[in-house]
Amino acid sequence: MEILIKQEVLKGALQNLIPVIDKSSAKPILSNFLMRTIPDQNMVEFLATDHELSLIERFPAEVRAEGSMCVNARKMYDISKEFVEEEVRIQSTEQLWIHVSCGKSQLRLPSVDVGLYPQTLVEDLSGKVSISTNDLKRAIDMTLFAAQTNESRRNLMGVNLSAKSGATRWLATDGHRLAQILISVDSLEMGDVEDVIIPRKALGEVRRSLELFGERVDVSFDERVMQFSGENIVYKTRLIEGKFPNCDPIIPKDNALICSLDRERLMNSLRIVSSISAEKLRPVKLTLSSGKMLLESEKTDYGEVSDELQVEYASEDFQIGFNSRYLMDVLSVMEEENVKLEFKNPMSPTVIRDVEKDDFLSVIMPLRIEW
Amino acid sequence: MEILIKQEVLKGALQNLIPVIDKSSAKPILSNFLMRTIPDQNMVEFLATDHELSLIERFPAEVRAEGSMCVNARKMYDISKEFVEEEVRIQSTEQLWIHVSCGKSQLRLPSVDVGLYPQTLVEDLSGKVSISTNDLKRAIDMTLFAAQTNESRRNLMGVNLSAKSGATRWLATDGHRLAQILISVDSLEMGDVEDVIIPRKALGEVRRSLELFGERVDVSFDERVMQFSGENIVYKTRLIEGKFPNCDPIIPKDNALICSLDRERLMNSLRIVSSISAEKLRPVKLTLSSGKMLLESEKTDYGEVSDELQVEYASEDFQIGFNSRYLMDVLSVMEEENVKLEFKNPMSPTVIRDVEKDDFLSVIMPLRIEW
Secondary structure (H helix, E strand, C coil): EEEEHHHHHHHHHHHCCCCCCCCCCCCCHHHHHEECCCCCEEEEEEEEEECCCCEEEEEEEEEEEEEEEEHHHHHHHHHCCCCCEEEEEECCCCEEEEEEECEEEEEEEEEEEEEHHHCCCCCCCEEEEEHHHHHHHHHHCCCCCCCCCCCHHHHHHHEEEEHHHHHHEEEEEEEEEEEEEEECCEEEECCCEEEEEEEHHHHHHHHHHHHHHCEEEEEECCEEEEEEECCEEEEEECCCCCCCCCHHHCCCCCCCCEEEEEEEHHHHHHHHHHCCCCCCCEEEEEECCCCCCEEECCCEEEEEEEEECECCCCCEEEEEEHHHHHHHHHHHHHCEEEEEEEEECCCCEEEEEEEECCCCCEEEEEEECCC | CCCEEHHHHHHHHHHHCCCCCCCCCCHHHHEEEEECCCCCCEEEEEEEECEEEEEEEEECCCCEEEEEEEEEHHHHHHCCCCCCCEEEEEECCCCCEEEEEEECEEEEEEEHHHCCCCCCCCCEEEEEEEHHHHHHHHHCCCCHHHHCCCCCHHCCCCECCCCCCCCEEEEECCCEEEEEEEECCCEECEEEEEECEEEEHHHHHHHHCCHHCEEEEEEEECCCCCEEECCCCCEECCCCCCCCCHHHHCCCCCEEEEEEEEEHHHHHHHHHHHCCCCCCCCCEEEEEEEEEEEEEEEEEECCEEEEEECCCCCCEEEEEEEEEHHHHHHHHHHHCCCCEEEECCCCCCCEEEEECCCEEEEEEEEEECCC
16 A cells, blocks of 8 residues: 555544544454555545444555555654645555655554454434534533433433424433434434434543535435444444433423523623532522522522622522522523523422423423532 | 622632642642732732742732631632633631632632641852743743652752853753753853752642743752742742752763754654554654665564654764653753754764754663664
8 A cells, every 4th residue: 555645634533543542452353444445546545443443544645656554643743743745645565564754754553453443334224314513513512511420320321313393303312401402404214213312422522523515415324323424434333232211201391480591691600609509519599589599609608709690580589409500501502692590399300491492492400409 | 808809810829829739639738729918009929838949929919917828728719710700809707718709609718727828938059040931931831841850869859050160050860861051041040059950840830830830930049949930920949959069070071973853744654663662761763864764663463663864964874772752851851853863873962952953952862772
């Protein structure tokens, strides 16, 4: 194999691959990436996988000899990003040494037998969703924060995708809070499955790389795997096995105490009131009365803080506690100027929505507050 | 004590104090700062110390009742930076509670008896140097990188200041490399001392806060302490006890093999050639021949890298090794386009200078290379 490739292209390709590469050294083969020429096209394919998530990218290059190679991704990236000349020449030898040169810079790296690297095949899968890049960005941003981060319940460590009234429903929960967004798409075909659970890492990587997809992303899946495809890029991930819980009964339908207020101002007050707390989840008490919301920290030896906000609220006086971390998480991904909090009582889940748009909602369990 | 102070001013004042505050929790009193009104002036003084380094700042405020208070710096900062209204009211009570309010935000913090907080007095000291802020910045940047970071030789953990031919000499070394800069100043009075050793932390903090000093910094010192004074700011630090080694014999005078080259290009090549190394100090071999410098990494199972640079060099062919980390450190603080390397032989210290200016030099011990 021998190619000439632009330094910027090589650097970009490797930069995308690095986060997919397995960080643990348990399987040394996974610290490598695979590069191969596409027959009869002046293109090379880059491939990295950690067995769960794979990335396949194609970039233009001048192919002088067809072939493939498998080489350490981190080393190749660390060096190629420093190259100053425009063009990089990469050549493999029969002795499994890779020669790389750029201007006067010369590099010789050991490589691995290509046959040892796990294969990733792009498949034709029966589930298909075509979604605009912007909508996919929103689907991920508005739900991923609520997915579980620890391994105690693996089926909650991702975002649940299903169909609802002809739209896609994206849903995540960690048992303390839930986030759901409904997004209409041009075409939606669930194939043989009712719903799937997409792992956090895959969504995080796709989100980070969205600008590589162009305007649309073709999502395809079956009960095992999901592919996110653009013109010259495919992320393929295993799906999380297991059943996602039915969250519909948890989403309150009749919360009648409704308060709307400025989102940024609420975030600012939460930061003020929670800043003194030594606890990780930073409990805060909200007291609602006509037109006003009082926020208070617990009174401790370390001190106490309170803040007061103008709000739209005309129902009965009412008091409720929350982990302010959970409120902050959802408020910080929302985009509108005003948000609506819908309460029922101090023990029941509270709903947070945009005031204008109704495609998104988040549910947060309150915190029992005895101060 | 009761004052009204601008939120921006309070936030800025605390932001400066935070890095001085002791990070360890060994002495809880040192997590606090002291604030006191200046009698008959609408000014407040902020003071923080870790016993080694102290910062005293003065800012305008509306003083409603004279007094002083001592309160947790981190908490006060975390909250006050979130305040949105312009003016903050701070009031102490006899029960040692501090009341802080800004708009509708209310805060109550416990405070500490002011008498328990260590005093820092600004003194009149016999050693005096008046230096422009820009020159002090250069003095610190061009030397501090070479000071020792570990405790094995405490007398090397700072920058040595002395007088040489009417100028100030700033010098640091860790035994492997040395950096020295001579800076002319308007007034220079060493008082009762020949030289002093200024600790790393003090220089780092002064460097970070230089824009608060205005155009000049008045440095004053005796054998125990040093003060860096601006109009409304003073850093006071203990000096490092002990004798700084006489470095003059180490600085080569007759290195005759002279090579000059582009500084950025050399840094780039060092990054390329050292990027493959698994060792922390990243050894590199330089081979000089007429007009050329070849840089090579060690040949290992992990691969090998080389790069070649155009240089001005007309002496005999010559080979020498270095820890590329040490070369990078000095090259990255230098400012000119071209640098000069002065060699004698592969075992002797090498000198690095600017091609134009002659006020700075760095000396690096070569590395015995057997490949």
